[in-house]
Amino acid sequence: MTSAPASTPPADLVLSARDISRRFGYRRVLNTVSLELYRGQVLLLVGANGAGKTTLLRVLAGLLRPSQGTVTHSAAVGLVAHDAMLYDALSAYENLAFFQRLHGGKDPARIRALLDQVGLADRADDRVGTFSRGMVQRVAIARALLAEPTLLLLDEPLTGLDERTTRIVLDVLTGLRDAGTAMMVVSHQPTDFLGVATHIARISKGGLTVPEPFTTASTTAPLTYDGA
Amino acid sequence: MPSVSRAALAIAGKDIAIEWRTKTAIISGLVFAILVLAILYFSRDPTAVSDLDIAPGTLWVTFTFAAMLGLNRAFLLERERRAMDGLLLTPAPRSAIFWGKFLGNLVFVGTIEAVSLPLFVLFYNVPVWNRLPQLILVIAMATIAFVAVGTLLSAMVVRTRHAELMLPLLLLPFLVPPLVGGVQLTASLLNNRPLSEVWGWLKLIGAFDIAFVTVAALLFEVILDE
Numbered sequence: 526m527t528s529a530p531a532s533t534p535p536a537d538l539v540l541s542a543r544d545i546s547r548r549f550g551y552r553r554v555l556n557t558v559s560l561e562l563y564r565g566q567v568l569l570l571v572g573a574n575g576a577g578k579t580t581l582l583r584v585l586a587g588l589l590r591p592s593q594g595t596v597t598h599s600a601a602v603g604l605v606a607h608d609a610m611l612y613d614a615l616s617a618y619e620n621l622a623f624f625q626r627l628h629g630g631k632d633p634a635r636i637r638a639l640l641d642q643v644g645l646a647d648r649a650d651d652r653v654g655t656f657s658r659g660m661v662q663r664v665a666i667a668r669a670l671l672a673e674p675t676l677l678l679l680d681e682p683l684t685g686l687d688e689r690t691t692r693i694v695l696d697v698l699t700g701l702r703d704a705g706t707a708m709m710v711v712s713h714q715p716t717d718f719l720g721v722a723t724h725i726a727r728i729s730k731g732g733l734t735v736p737e738p739f740t741t742a743s744t745t746a747p748l749t750y751d752g753a
Numbered sequence: 754m755p756s757v758s759r760a761a762l763a764i765a766g767k768d769i770a771i772e773w774r775t776k777t778a779i780i781s782g783l784v785f786a787i788l789v790l791a792i793l794y795f796s797r798d799p800t801a802v803s804d805l806d807i808a809p810g811t812l813w814v815t816f817t818f819a820a821m822l823g824l825n826r827a828f829l830l831e832r833e834r835r836a837m838d839g840l841l842l843t844p845a846p847r848s849a850i851f852w853g854k855f856l857g858n859l860v861f862v863g864t865i866e867a868v869s870l871p872l873f874v875l876f877y878n879v880p881v882w883n884r885l886p887q888l889i890l891v892i893a894m895a896t897i898a899f900v901a902v903g904t905l906l907s908a909m910v911v912r913t914r915h916a917e918l919m920l921p922l923l924l925l926p927f928l929v930p931p932l933v934g935g936v937q938l939t940a941s942l943l944n945n946r947p948l949s950e951v952w953g954w955l956k957l958i959g960a961f962d963i964a965f966v967t968v969a970a971l972l973f974e975v976i977l978d979e
Contacts, residue, residue: 619770627843
């Protein structure tokens, strides 16, 4: 983050974005956004609908090219987006096995372990098309973790989840953070991420505030700002 | 990072597995093929035009339109739950997506052709058995050109609102040369004429195979970037 702790060594830098802008036609959606993320940091990104949150995540993930600026990652990136990026006709196991092959691996034990981690070991062989929204989201998280990413980007990961599933997902995220994975989480509900997020930043009209430490007080602040 | 061939085989295998389970495109393709063969058979006047004269055109009309139903599906699969983003997030070479879809489409179209061909022989009672290897060669060559350009165009139109309508509109003009060649070669084979008579058509289809596959593979990554 631009406000990275002074004690954090540069070797722990996971993501560096410099002056990113992104236009769709004449509409500028991101406006010279700069950002750094270090190992173990979890940045909560809040902002109104249409502020540019999802576009920023897609640019950082490499799915969209920035119109200006550069993005560099130190290693693999995982993305949990609005859509699960899974195939309904395949089972949870088959989906993960397919994406694992595209990552160049073949490790059934790792797939089983990931499904166990997200609480779906007993449904591994059921088709994703038969899953509830929460179960699909958990398979999506397992898919994002296949390549053991050092940076995980999550877009509204708790939307539509019940209390139990929310707890499972938050436990997974906390475990990843403690293991050193850097994360960027887009959410409209900052209170959900108390105990998980380390920093918070606000995005409005494509501009990003300087990230600040995330505390209980942060959850009462307005979600948007007018500085863009 | 997986090699292009490994990633392409994984993608093709996934597409075939999904189609095997859902059977949506293959059943609609086969039903369409049977309907076309039957309708054209019963609508002909055998006293005016012989079966041998109309059979080649019937065969290729059947193959073309039945296969088109499946070509759209290859990328519609990736649109559901935005699975294409999942593919792009992996380190697999982007060209592997084209080759995987191309292989999957070849299997799909080949299956429709393998089922339609015996039905065609049954309906039109045409003498194919003594020229079967040559006929299969002609069908395979025209199919490769057809599927290569179909795979590329289906990737282009999948993000449009009317993908199912757009694909035939864009694809058919490209198919004229290989389809005309396929019809000419099939007519020659069914009439037991020597292939040397239509050697030029065979070379033309071969040239289209090389051109379409090469151009489609090269343009595919550009389309993904857009």
